[in-house]
Amino acid sequence: MTGPQRTLVDTVFDGIFQLLVSGEIPLGGVVNEVALAERFKVSRGPVREAVKALQGRGLIVKEPYFKARVVDLDVEDMIEIFQLRESVEGMSVKLATKVMSDEAMDALLQDFEMARGNGRVLDLHVRIAEESGNRRIQSLLCDELYYLLRLYRARSGSTPGRHDNASAEHWQILRAMRLRDADLAESLMRTHISRATEALQRLLVTDPSPVPPSRRDGRRRKEEES
Amino acid sequence: MTGPQRTLVDTVFDGIFQLLVSGEIPLGGVVNEVALAERFKVSRGPVREAVKALQGRGLIVKEPYFKARVVDLDVEDMIEIFQLRESVEGMSVKLATKVMSDEAMDALLQDFEMARGNGRVLDLHVRIAEESGNRRIQSLLCDELYYLLRLYRARSGSTPGRHDNASAEHWQILRAMRLRDADLAESLMRTHISRATEALQRLLVTDPSPVPPSRRDGRRRKEEES
DNA sequence: TCCCTCCATTCTGTCAACACTTTTGGGGAA
DNA sequence: TTCCCCAAAAGTGTTGACAGAATGGAGGGA
Numbered sequence: 001m002t003g004p005q006r007t008l009v010d011t012v013f014d015g016i017f018q019l020l021v022s023g024e025i026p027l028g029g030v031v032n033e034v035a036l037a038e039r040f041k042v043s044r045g046p047v048r049e050a051v052k053a054l055q056g057r058g059l060i061v062k063e064p065y066f067k068a069r070v071v072d073l074d075v076e077d078m079i080e081i082f083q084l085r086e087s088v089e090g091m092s093v094k095l096a097t098k099v100m101s102d103e104a105m106d107a108l109l110q111d112f113e114m115a116r117g118n119g120r121v122l123d124l125h126v127r128i129a130e131e132s133g134n135r136r137i138q139s140l141l142c143d144e145l146y147y148l149l150r151l152y153r154a155r156s157g158s159t160p161g162r163h164d165n166a167s168a169e170h171w172q173i174l175r176a177m178r179l180r181d182a183d184l185a186e187s188l189m190r191t192h193i194s195r196a197t198e199a200l201q202r203l204l205v206t207d208p209s210p211v212p213p214s215r216r217d218g219r220r221r222k223e224e225e226s
Numbered sequence: 227m228t229g230p231q232r233t234l235v236d237t238v239f240d241g242i243f244q245l246l247v248s249g250e251i252p253l254g255g256v257v258n259e260v261a262l263a264e265r266f267k268v269s270r271g272p273v274r275e276a277v278k279a280l281q282g283r284g285l286i287v288k289e290p291y292f293k294a295r296v297v298d299l300d301v302e303d304m305i306e307i308f309q310l311r312e313s314v315e316g317m318s319v320k321l322a323t324k325v326m327s328d329e330a331m332d333a334l335l336q337d338f339e340m341a342r343g344n345g346r347v348l349d350l351h352v353r354i355a356e357e358s359g360n361r362r363i364q365s366l367l368c369d370e371l372y373y374l375l376r377l378y379r380a381r382s383g384s385t386p387g388r389h390d391n392a393s394a395e396h397w398q399i400l401r402a403m404r405l406r407d408a409d410l411a412e413s414l415m416r417t418h419i420s421r422a423t424e425a426l427q428r429l430l431v432t433d434p435s436p437v438p439p440s441r442r443d444g445r446r447r448k449e450e451e452s
Numbered sequence: 453t454c455c456c457t458c459c460a461t462t463c464t465g466t467c468a469a470c471a472c473t474t475t476t477g478g479g480g481a482a
Numbered sequence: 483t484t485c486c487c488c489a490a491a492a493g494t495g496t497t498g499a500c501a502g503a504a505t506g507g508a509g510g511g512a
Contacts, residue, residue: 006290007290007291007496008495008496009495009496010290032463033464034462034463034464042497043497044497044498045271045495045496045497045498046495046496046497048275049274049278052278052279053278053281053282055279056278056279056282056283057282062464064232064236064464064503065463065464065465065502065504066463066464066503066504067463067464067504068464077362080360080363081362083317083321083363084314084317084363084366086317087317088310088313088314090313091310091312091313095309134306135306136306136307137309137310140310140366233464233465234466235465258493259493259494260492260493260494268466269466270494271467272465272466274494290494290495291473291474291493292473292474292494293474293493294494
């Protein structure tokens with residue numbers, strides 16, 4: 001009842017995740033259990049379970065008796081994720097528009113006004129998911145998809161030249177929410193994300209490999225941390 | 227190349243899952259590591275990892291140093307899942323309608339004709355997800371949500387009196403797909419699932435606890451219950 | 453020179469034992 | 483009787499060691 005009673009598995013889980021987003025273990029890189037165990041000063045058991053958990057979240061892929069590897073996200077993966085986001089976030093904002101109280105709505109608008117200065121864009125999506133009242137949708141968006149987004153953006157810079165448009169589109173969504181027009185809000189959100197998807201698809205036809213793969217080059221020794 | 231090279235964790239994973247769907251471990255029941263280890267004739271290590279994997283899929287919930295428990299799905303959980311399904315399966319059928327080849331479309335219609343005899347309803351949803359071309363949507367639907375559906379239906383019988391309607395709605399969806407009307411197919415699918423959601427909501431206001439805690443326990447071991 | 457085979461190395465899978473935490477149940481005091 | 487405290491029991495967290503599989507390279511033969 002005092003502390004959150006964190007277990008080693010949780011600590012290692014967060015630690016490995018930090019290694020991923022920081023790029024210390026690159027996308028597609030090998031995840032070595034013993035190296036991680038040494039690094040975090042624990043045995044291999046907690047590391048194995050943490051890797052298993054990350055595998056469950058799709059951040060690490062593994063086959064029996066093969067090395068575990070960080071998921072290798074390319075543009076096509078991102079397109080798939082954005083297609084999924086388009087549908088789910090549409091439902092998310094639709095539900096939020098219906099169930100949010102007037103007070104929560106005002107608070108949301110105020111928060112968004114305040115956070116306008118810094119460049120945080122994803123926060124609105126997170127807030128809407130939290131207000132949707134659907135824990136499963138919230139978990140899917142916040143605990144799974146946004147992790148992958150952060151992972152991808154950590155490698156290849158965020159989609160360029162869209163922040164200005166995105167901000168305007170965010171305002172439109174908020175207006176529809178305040179007017180309690182759930183269907184309009186859903187439609188706007190879907191269009192909003194669909195635009196990002198199209199940007200990715202343009203990226204796909206323009207340059208099939210936006211990040212030159214330094215990873216496919218087979219087995220180099222010790223391509224991870226020391 | 228020859229054998230699938232299954233590991234003990236996979237075996238135990240499937241074994242525990244069978245215990246869940248068979249109801250031998252009831253929803254909300256405790257999951258004892260040592261008892262499972264004895265039952266499957268393995269050590270606690272593989273059991274722990276399998277439980278961790280099931281936890282990652284949302285079938286088992288656990289807090290540090292507390293007993294692990296099977297997720298206790300109630301009607302509200304199902305409503306949340308169906309809201310998520312409505313959005314995702316709408317996108318799923320929309321994508322499938324766009325990307326499926328004519329041959330695949332014909333095969334789908336034929337398969338559906340053939341499977342018309344037996345009462346399998348979910349198969350169409352699975353097939354559509356497989357044909358969507360979006361692996362992440364397919365994984366979400368087939369590997370996560372449908373597991374939970376099966377778990378819920380194993381306890382409380384499938385939503386009654388809807389199979390006849392469902393079949394007609396399935397045919398409408400298939401017709402829209404064959405006409406390559408992606409938006410219509412999406413709309414029909416969303417309405418289709420929305421109807422099931424409304425049935426659940428009626429269940430909620432009619433009888434808040436559709437399954438009284440008469441938890442049929444097919445257990446003969448010392449597994450306790452509070 | 454190329455390729456096949458075999459072996460050493462490395463890493464993952466599994467196990468039994470130990471340490472820590474929670475729960476349980478009994479005994480004593482108000 | 484009721485409540486609180488404490489010790490035993492049960493269960494989870496963690497560890498180190500051992501076994502099996504896959505990778506990488508050396509050596510021999512065509």
